[in-house]
Amino acid sequence: MQDIHSILILDDEQDFRQLTRKILKTKYPDQILHEYDPLESGAPAKDFDWSQYEVLLLDHHLNIENTTG
Numbered sequence: 001m002q003d004i005h006s007i008l009i010l011d012d013e014q015d016f017r018q019l020t021r022k023i024l025k026t027k028y029p030d031q032i033l034h035e036y037d038p039l040e041s042g043a044p045a046k047d048f049d050w051s052q053y054e055v056l057l058l059d060h061h062l063n064i065e066n067t068t069g
Contacts, residue, residue: 003054004054005030005031007053007054007055007057008035009033009057010036010038010059011036011038012039014037017037021033
């Protein structure tokens with residue numbers, strides 16, 4: 001994962017995001033990890049800048065009306 005610098009964890013379950021973050025930080029301490037909570041922030045807008053992340057960990061069932069990963 002030398003070429004990967006930024007990872008986005010997009011999941012509606014806070015515990016899962018935190019656990020995933022903890023595991024990734026242990027294995028890959030140099031990567032920047034971002035969390036996105038769709039229950040708090042809503043679904044990402046159409047103009048959301050996905051290009052700032054090399055990896056996206058995306059939950060399929062986001063618990064937002066009419067929205068899936």
